Amino acid sequence: MSLLLKRKDVILTIVAFCFSLTVIPYFFDVPALETYANNLNKIVTVIITGAFTISLYAQTRRNVMMIKRRSSGWIYQVIQLLLVYVMISIGLFLGQTSIPYTWLIEAFVMPCSVVLYSIATFYMISAGARAFRARNFNSFLFLLAAVLVLFAQAPMTESLMPWPAVIREYLGSTFGKTVGRVFGLGLSISVIVLGVRTLLGKEPATLGIMEEGG
Amino acid sequence: MGEKEGFNIFKAMAYIDRKYLFLMIFVVVLGPILFPIGIPIKVGKNTRLYYSYLDELESGDVVYWIGATYRSFMEVKSGYVATLRTIIEKDAKLIVVYSEGDEQAVFQSVMGNPDTNTPGILTPLMEKSDYKYMEDYVELGMILVGGEAAYVSLARNFQDFIHNDYKGTSIEGTFLDEVHTAEDIALIVHAGPLGGIGADGFGRHFALDFGVPYLGNVIGVGISTTQAWIDTGIVKGMLESGRGGAELEFLIGHPGVGLRAMDCMTLGHYYFIALVIVGNIGYFGWERQAMLEEKRPTGDEQI
Numbered sequence: 197m198s199l200l201l202k203r204k205d206v207i208l209t210i211v212a213f214c215f216s217l218t219v220i221p222y223f224f225d226v227p228a229l230e231t232y233a234n235n236l237n238k239i240v241t242v243i244i245t246g247a248f249t250i251s252l253y254a255q256t257r258r259n260v261m262m263i264k265r266r267s268s269g270w271i272y273q274v275i276q277l278l279l280v281y282v283m284i285s286i287g288l289f290l291g292q293t294s295i296p297y298t299w300l301i302e303a304f305v306m307p308c309s310v311v312l313y314s315i316a317t318f319y320m321i322s323a324g325a326r327a328f329r330a331r332n333f334n335s336f337l338f339l340l341a342a343v344l345v346l347f348a349q350a351p352m353t354e355s356l357m358p359w360p361a362v363i364r365e366y367l368g369s370t371f372g373k374t375v376g377r378v379f380g381l382g383l384s385i386s387v388i389v390l391g392v393r394t395l396l397g398k399e400p401a402t403l404g405i406m407e408e409g410g
Numbered sequence: 411m412g413e414k415e416g417f418n419i420f421k422a423m424a425y426i427d428r429k430y431l432f433l434m435i436f437v438v439v440l441g442p443i444l445f446p447i448g449i450p451i452k453v454g455k456n457t458r459l460y461y462s463y464l465d466e467l468e469s470g471d472v473v474y475w476i477g478a479t480y481r482s483f484m485e486v487k488s489g490y491v492a493t494l495r496t497i498i499e500k501d502a503k504l505i506v507v508y509s510e511g512d513e514q515a516v517f518q519s520v521m522g523n524p525d526t527n528t529p530g531i532l533t534p535l536m537e538k539s540d541y542k543y544m545e546d547y548v549e550l551g552m553i554l555v556g557g558e559a560a561y562v563s564l565a566r567n568f569q570d571f572i573h574n575d576y577k578g579t580s581i582e583g584t585f586l587d588e589v590h591t592a593e594d595i596a597l598i599v600h601a602g603p604l605g606g607i608g609a610d611g612f613g614r615h616f617a618l619d620f621g622v623p624y625l626g627n628v629i630g631v632g633i634s635t636t637q638a639w640i641d642t643g644i645v646k647g648m649l650e651s652g653r654g655g656a657e658l659e660f661l662i663g664h665p666g667v668g669l670r671a672m673d674c675m676t677l678g679h680y681y682f683i684a685l686v687i688v689g690n691i692g693y694f695g696w697e698r699q700a701m702l703e704e705k706r707p708t709g710d711e712q713i
Contacts, residue, residue, distance in 0.1 A: 218558075237559030245555065292511070293577065295526055301515040309480035309512070321431050325685040326424075329693045339690070343683050350679035351451040351653055351672045372634045373641070380609070380635070 207404075208397045215395060252280070279304060341367055420695025423688050431685070438681045442673030449676050451669070456640070457657040460647035463597060463623050464493065469501040471596035472589055474564075475547075476554070476612065477506065477513030478602020482629050486602040488655030488668020489627040491520055491531055493599055496662055498532065498539050502596065503585045504547035507564075509554035514576070516602075517549070525577075544575075544584055551576025554611070561611030565592040565619065592620035599625045606632035607648075608639025617644045627655070 200206055214236060221230040259273040279300075286297045330336035345367060347353055348360035393399045467473070475497075478490060497504060508514055522530035524543045530536075541547070550572060554560050563571035568589050574580055581587075588594060598616055600607050607613060607626040617624040626648040628636050639645040649655055652675060656668030 234559045234563065237557055241556050241559070292514075293523070293525060298515060298518075298523070298526070298528070301512055302519070305512055306480045306515070310484045313481050313484060317435060318432055321435050321682065321685065322428055324682050325426050325431055325689045328686050328689065329697075330690055331693075339686065343686060346679050346683055349653070350676045351656070352449040352676040354452040354454075355450040368634060368637065373638050376634050376638050380638070 204397060204400070204403075208395070211403065212395055215391075252284075255280075341371070418696055420692050421697075422692070423695065424692030424697040426685075426688070426692075434681065435678070438677045439674045442677060443670065446670060447673045449673050451653070451656060451660065451672050453657040453661055454650065454654070456637075456648050456650055457654050457661065459640075460625055460649050460654070461496075461658060461661050463625055463646055464496045464500070467497065467500040467502045467596060470585075471500070471502040472585065472594060473497055473502050473504055474595055474598040474612070474616075475504050475506045475517075476598070476600045476603075477508040477510070477517055478627070479510050479604065480512050480516060482602035482604055483516045485629045485652055486627045486649070486655055488652060488666055488671070489649040489658055490516075490601050490655070491666060492655060492658040492662055492664065492668070493601070493627060493649075494520060494532055495535060495664060497599075498535055498541045498546075501539065501541075501546070505586065505589070505595075506547060506549040507554055508549075508552045511552065514549065514551070521547070544579070544581075546585075548581055548584060548586060549576045558611065561615045565615040567591070568594075592616045592622050595620075595622050597623050597625065599627065601627050603628060603632055605629075606635030606639065608636060608642070608645045613639065613644050617646075625649075 217229065217236055218233050220226070221233045256277065259277050262273045263270050263277075283297070283300050286294065286300065290296060328339055328342075330339050344360065345364050348364035354361045390399065390402070394402050397403075475494075478486060483490065506517060508517075518528065518530060520530045520532055521536065522528055522533040535541070543549075553564070553572070556563070568586075568591065572581065572586070592615065595616065598612050600610075600612065603610075603626060606628060607624070608617075612624060616622040623646040624644065625646055626632070626636050628648050628651065630651045633648070633650050636645055636648050640648065649658055652668060652671055656672045656675075659666050659668045
């Protein structure tokens with residue numbers, strides 16, 4: 197049985213079936229099919245959520261190895277493991293709405309999330325002072341646009357003079373939007389191409405198919 | 411022994427010591443918080459558009475509130491609180507949905523937790539307006555983890571799929587009895603996405619299919635992508651990061667953390683621009699020359 201499920205054609209058949217089951221209800225109103233599609237989506241969601249346990253296992257194993265070896269910064273791995281398992285235990289046994297769980301969110305998760313985001317400030321400041329150089333005409337244009345947009349973005353600027361907002365509006369509605377749309381289109385087309393290639397069996401890595409075993 | 415190089419102003423500008431850079435950013439950010447300046451701001455077009463949809467809400471209208479994680483909350487807090495304040499004052503009903511675990515903690519930090527009697531930022535207003543859980547707002551929990559199936563269920567067949575709130579309490583007998591499809595929804599507010607909005611589930615299944623107005627309280631990096639969706643009409647308005655939130659606070663007449671942060675935002679922007687200009691002056695005055703001299707072959711090498 198396991199050999200059968202490892203066959204490339206079997207895997208592709210399953211993929212094509214699941215794809216059809218999920219996509220067809222978008223175009224044809226078939227209530228029975230929609231029920232199966234919804235159930236399939238729920239199953240997939242549960243599996244994806246369950247995959248977090250694999251990442252938990254991998255992270256735990258890595259941390260334990262670092263602690264055993266007393267690698268540089270091993271004490272932080274101890275703290276991390278402690279917090280992760282305390283939080284999981286409290287969440288599982290006391291519930292996510294319990295006071296200890298909420299306290300952990302507000303005492304650890306919230307401040308760390310804020311710091312992670314804020315820490316980018318120092319990188320940006322350093323980059324602004326040291327890396328943003330007009331080494332050629334193209335980079336000069338890029339810097340000029342960035343400086344003008346930043347200047348217009350500062351709240352006080354618009355209340356003092358109108359022209360920076362006009363320039364910002366122009367740059368945003370022409371170049372900014374165009375690039376954004378090109379990026380979005382490119383991303384969408386790549387996703388479609390990857391999907392088609394997967395269905396045709398040309399992306400074995402995506403399906404976990406080993407080329408030698410087929 | 412080499413000659414001691416004298417002080418070169420351009421070299422100093424090109425290589426400003428990082429500790430002074432970081433010290434200045436602390437001064438620029440903390441200074442206005444400790445000693446507010448009151449720099450004026452102007453309300454932008456996007457904020458006015460956003461506010462116009464909030465202003466049209468009537469008592470009993472149902473609004474979907476999509477949660478924000480802590481990562482985005484710190485940037486969009488002012489708009490988050492101001493929008494909820496407006497919704498409460500309009501006596502509109504809220505259906506609160508999440509996709510990540512900490513979004514609930516964020517929401518309850520603003521609206522409080524009635525089970526544990528933990529107050530939130532807007533608890534005084536909620537008490538004054540008699541805005542209560544299960545009567546005026548319901549948290550459905552991390553329902554968006556269901557992906558496409560979740561959006562389709564919420565948009566087209568609410569009653570068949572949603573029976574309880576996040577605690578498992580039945581929602582029968584609440585205002586949700588009147589919600590069947592997206593047609594029963596007056597507004598959707600994405601309270602703090604980590605990128606842009608428009609192409610997500612609510613954009614596709616609510617705004618595009620049913621024409622439900624969709625607003626976003628977006629962080630800085632999501633502004634340009636969301637603007638494209640505003641042009642298509644799928645997204646009706648957005649608050650542009652912290653500045654948009656401050657503008658909304660100004661519009662609704664409830665100054666808060668957003669307006670207070672505008673002094674820091676103005677000075678921070680000008681500081682960054684100054685650093686870029688000073689760095690480039692140093693580059694052209696010294697660094698570029700030094701790089702060219704380094705590449706130029708010396709007389710000794712030619713012999």
